[in-house]
Amino acid sequence: MTKFKRPSGRKLDEPRKIEAEAGVIKKADGSARFKIGDTEAYAAVYGPRDLHPKFLQNPKTGILRCNYSMMPFSGDGTRVRPGPSRRSKEISMVTEKALTQVLDLKDYPNAVVDVFIELPQTDAGSRCAGICAASIALADAGIKMKDMIPAVSIGKIKDFLVVDLDGDEEHLDDNEAADIPIAMIPSTEEITLLQMDGIISKKDLKDALKLVKPSLIKIAEVQRTALKKKYEVEGEK
Amino acid sequence: MSELIAKDREVVVPGQIVAKGMDFLPSQGTYRNKENVIANRLGILSVDGKVLKTMPLAGRYMPKKDDTIIGKVIDILVSGWRFDINSPYSAVLPLKDASFDYIARGADLTKYFGLEDYAIVKITNVTSQNLVDLTVKGQGLRRLRGGRIIKVNCHKVPRIIGKQGSMVSLIKDATNCKIVVGQNGWIWLQGEPEMETLVYKAIKLIERESHTKGLTDRVKELLNNKGGKK
Amino acid sequence: MNQEIKDHIRNSLKKGVRLDGRKLDELRPVELETDVLSTAEGSAKVKFGDAEIFVGVKMALEKPYPDTPDDGVLMVNAELLPMSNPEFESGPPSIDSIEASRVIDRGIRESKSIDTKSLCIEKGEQVWSISVDVAPVNYDGNLIDMGGFGALAAIKTARFPEITEDGVDYHKRTNKKIVVKKLPIPITVCKIGDSLIVDPTEEEESLIDARLTITSLDKDNICALQKGGDYPLSMEDIDAMVDLAMKKASELRKKLEAL
Numbered sequence: 001m002t003k004f005k006r007p008s009g010r011k012l013d014e015p016r017k018i019e020a021e022a023g024v025i026k027k028a029d030g031s032a033r034f035k036i037g038d039t040e041a042y043a044a045v046y047g048p049r050d051l052h053p054k055f056l057q058n059p060k061t062g063i064l065r066c067n068y069s070m071m072p073f074s075g076d077g078t079r080v081r082p083g084p085s086r087r088s089k090e091i092s093m094v095t096e097k098a099l100t101q102v103l104d105l106k107d108y109p110n111a112v113v114d115v116f117i118e119l120p121q122t123d124a125g126s127r128c129a130g131i132c133a134a135s136i137a138l139a140d141a142g143i144k145m146k147d148m149i150p151a152v153s154i155g156k157i158k159d160f161l162v163v164d165l166d167g168d169e170e171h172l173d174d175n176e177a178a179d180i181p182i183a184m185i186p187s188t189e190e191i192t193l194l195q196m197d198g199i200i201s202k203k204d205l206k207d208a209l210k211l212v213k214p215s216l217i218k219i220a221e222v223q224r225t226a227l228k229k230k231y232e233v234e235g236e237k
Numbered sequence: 238m239s240e241l242i243a244k245d246r247e248v249v250v251p252g253q254i255v256a257k258g259m260d261f262l263p264s265q266g267t268y269r270n271k272e273n274v275i276a277n278r279l280g281i282l283s284v285d286g287k288v289l290k291t292m293p294l295a296g297r298y299m300p301k302k303d304d305t306i307i308g309k310v311i312d313i314l315v316s317g318w319r320f321d322i323n324s325p326y327s328a329v330l331p332l333k334d335a336s337f338d339y340i341a342r343g344a345d346l347t348k349y350f351g352l353e354d355y356a357i358v359k360i361t362n363v364t365s366q367n368l369v370d371l372t373v374k375g376q377g378l379r380r381l382r383g384g385r386i387i388k389v390n391c392h393k394v395p396r397i398i399g400k401q402g403s404m405v406s407l408i409k410d411a412t413n414c415k416i417v418v419g420q421n422g423w424i425w426l427q428g429e430p431e432m433e434t435l436v437y438k439a440i441k442l443i444e445r446e447s448h449t450k451g452l453t454d455r456v457k458e459l460l461n462n463k464g465g466k467k
Numbered sequence: 468m469n470q471e472i473k474d475h476i477r478n479s480l481k482k483g484v485r486l487d488g489r490k491l492d493e494l495r496p497v498e499l500e501t502d503v504l505s506t507a508e509g510s511a512k513v514k515f516g517d518a519e520i521f522v523g524v525k526m527a528l529e530k531p532y533p534d535t536p537d538d539g540v541l542m543v544n545a546e547l548l549p550m551s552n553p554e555f556e557s558g559p560p561s562i563d564s565i566e567a568s569r570v571i572d573r574g575i576r577e578s579k580s581i582d583t584k585s586l587c588i589e590k591g592e593q594v595w596s597i598s599v600d601v602a603p604v605n606y607d608g609n610l611i612d613m614g615g616f617g618a619l620a621a622i623k624t625a626r627f628p629e630i631t632e633d634g635v636d637y638h639k640r641t642n643k644k645i646v647v648k649k650l651p652i653p654i655t656v657c658k659i660g661d662s663l664i665v666d667p668t669e670e671e672e673s674l675i676d677a678r679l680t681i682t683s684l685d686k687d688n689i690c691a692l693q694k695g696g697d698y699p700l701s702m703e704d705i706d707a708m709v710d711l712a713m714k715k716a717s718e719l720r721k722k723l724e725a726l
Contacts, residue, residue, distance in 0.1 A: 025605045026517045027552050027669075029297060038505040042604060044550040048297060048325040059366060062325075067557060072544070072600040073507035073523025077637050079598045082546055083559075102251075104277070107299065109366050111325040116550035118602070120521050121504040139251045139279050142296025142392075146268060146277045147252035187252055187270055220252065227250040227279060231294070231448065309469075353469040383471045385486070427475070430484035437486050 004160040007168045015152055015164035015215045020132070020226035022140045030141025032226065034133035036152075037166050038123035043133035044116045045141040048105065051112035062108030066096040066115045068130050074119045076167060091127045092117075098131050098151065098183040098193035104144040113143060123167040125153050128181050131193065136223050140230070150219035151183035151193055154212040156200050161208050163215045180205075182212055186220045189213070245284040248294070248448075249276040255289055266291030281448070294448075298324045298391040298421040300360055300369045307381070307419030308371065310354045316342075318350050320358070320371060323388070323421045328369035330358065335373055355381040355425060357417050381417065384427030387437055389444045391422030396447040397440055404453065408439050411460035435463060468673055476674060477660035487516075487668065492711055494666040499616075499722055501624040508640065509625020513617040515666055518607035522599065522617035524625040528588065528635055529596040539586020539594040543572035545601035545614050552606035552669070570653060570693045571601065571615045574682035578651035578690035581622070585646050588630070595627070597645065608669045611680055611693075615653035616719050623647050623726050650720050651690050653682040654712035658700065663707060665715050679705065681712035685720075689713075 010016070016037030025031035028044035035041075048062050056063070068091040070080045095117065105113060115137065117130040128151035135149040155165040156178040162169065165179055178198030184191055191209075200208070239258025243249050255267060256274040263269045266278050267289045276282070280291030298306075300322060308320030308328060317331040332340045335349050350356060357378055362370040373379060389397065398405050398418055409416055414428030414436050426436050439456050446452055476486075483491055495516030504510035509524035531538060545567040549555040560568075575581065586595040599622060601614035622645055629639040657667050657678045664671065677696035683689050689709070694700065700708070 025551065027605050027607065030295060042550060046553050050325060067549070071521065071523065071602045072598065073504065073510065073525050075506060078527045079525040079600070082544070108325055116548070118548060118550045120523070120602070121506045123505065140295060142279055142293050144278045145251045146275065148250070187275060224250045224253060228248050231248045355469065383475050385472055385475055430479035430482045433479065434484055434486055434488045438488065
């Protein structure tokens, strides 16, 4: 079997260049920007705050509410219509589930923590970038959480497992390209987001989960560094 | 062998291992996962012997009994007032705690506090579900007339007040402004317009650089230059 | 807002002092970056102090309207994203976002600064449709002025994608740009008490008695107006507001001319 060369020249297990920054939205209680390649996500946290309508309130704990949205000019092709779509609603839901498992909102009965994720530009992997940004923003907001949540996709193109598919790679193999977005709790190695489209063998799936782990751990480090940097930069002024 | 991984006073973040081994004990802001003690919120690590905890750097104000805070009237109830206290939870000032005078049932409550009025109040009780009660009976507690309100991160309030009120006194003396700092991050000030601007700049400087050394000197410098240097 | 606080702030303004130390007719520090987004044909990031927005331009081929068969289409849309401010909620566009969209749109459209004929590919069949979207990241007042400024920057630096047999290839950008003939810049002058200010923060916006957005093309000509707020304006107010707006617009216009 010949070696597969990624269009970007990256190694098979190498994610794109990552930038992360905490505290980028002054009006928010917590915020972050997370950029991986040409996919960029902003996240703002508001809350805990009063939750309306009242029937959504939970007297035992605060709840997390996520909202994923692409800016109209962030798509690969034509303009994305603003407002919710079936796709954005589903992604909001899985984002919520990916993050909520590390949060402890018991101190905030009846309240809500709102997370708004907006992507100004995308080039595949947008839900993972959104989760990464949201995770930093939640920590920046001082929310109790037992760990960061890093997320990245792993895919299979032309019989090769590759980490962090970009847009070019998504279009390479129309027949059997598989794309698996994954989020993980680093300290326990439990998976909190797992989706896939495409076709993959049982064995490849197992290998993929192993292959992607170092990238997730690396992303969690980037997330933590971003948070610390906010306080270093201020200190130097 | 137990080992401290992070340093005392270091900024730690969720998921960061701050110590390994069973000799260290997790406390507020940290938890144990097998051998490791891990931070579970953004904060400054405090190592107190074997006990590891973190002091929060961010997060909304959570009401605590005996805190003196600034609130804003958002509703007038049958038997009191509802206040926004810059927290996820609103608070109630009952009639009996609103004045040393007797307030009869059915009296016009707006005579005491009207909608959107600000007041410096004290928290008398917080229940498990975060129902909050207030009083204005006590020294310095009152309706705040005129002036303006500025908002800061409530975790920076101790630095803004300073040791025994030294920082806020410094600002008051330099600007001749009246300043009332609420534990909840709302600050009321009243003075000459240019001086209010100077107070605002000084407070924003402290908020931004609260955890750095030589802060008092930088605040002094700002106040001496009348904030004119950009 | 509480009347006593309102009076207090009005009093400060009367003495020419704003809380952040600016003069009444002073903009916050303006930062402009263009071509910041890979997916938009044109883009700009604009900061006025802590207020920050993205503006993106997307282009598509569409059938022209039957009554204007050889005119391309230009549309401006602004959203008050709930990410950008705790006061904004998810849901259908609020009246404030619709107003901002329409005022920015009107300035560009009525000035005829973009030749819609030049956007025609084939009369009656195919024209370029240009969508300009304004998306605040951190909302701290003055969206119309920031959006109008950013929209021009994004339009001016946008490049058309390549047209292929299958339609548009968004991955290939040509060097062809939109012809921008004039630079219509909106400036909103706000009346608070007896004082006139520009570039209000969110707090200042909440105190406005009346405002007037004046979109000007150069030092002499105006192409759009929008009065807002609950109180009327005197003739003298309008004179002063127009003068101030046109002076401020020329400051911003210089930044756009440099692009």
